[in-house]
Amino acid sequence: MLVGVVIGVQSPNVWTAFCFGLISHYILDFLPHWDYLNSLKVNNKLKMFVKIGLDFIIGVIIIFILIWDYPQKLIIMSALIGSLLPDVLEFFYANLKMKWFRPFHNFHLKVHHWKELSFLKGMPTTLIVCLGAIFLLVL
Numbered sequence: 001m002l003v004g005v006v007i008g009v010q011s012p013n014v015w016t017a018f019c020f021g022l023i024s025h026y027i028l029d030f031l032p033h034w035d036y037l038n039s040l041k042v043n044n045k046l047k048m049f050v051k052i053g054l055d056f057i058i059g060v061i062i063i064f065i066l067i068w069d070y071p072q073k074l075i076i077m078s079a080l081i082g083s084l085l086p087d088v089l090e091f092f093y094a095n096l097k098m099k100w101f102r103p104f105h106n107f108h109l110k111v112h113h114w115k116e117l118s119f120l121k122g123m124p125t126t127l128i129v130c131l132g133a134i135f136l137l138v139l
């Protein structure tokens, strides 16, 4: 989401923002990262939906606070939608069994080069990307 905001801030229009947001998701998935949602194991679907929902809502609240003063909120939102789309498609594929999303799921899976990394192995890159994004935002 943070990278999506940076892309939105730098983009001239909603289409560029969306495309680069989408590409950024796959690039970031390719990098070694700690996926805390996978680390927090839950044993039933309701708890999983709550976990994903909370992650999304907290992320969106933080993003809205960050972009509050930016005039191009629509462009930023477009980048954000692009950057979240692969995981939204993944959610529909995995939980609602929407089979026509299988090609996106397969590609998404292939892009994840580093799977199930521990906190210590995945956190450095995650931290560098987050701090880099925040740095670019406050520049």
Ligand SMILES: [Zn+2]
Pocket (backbone or CB within 6 Å): 025, 029, 086, 087, 108
């Ligand atoms: Zn992903």
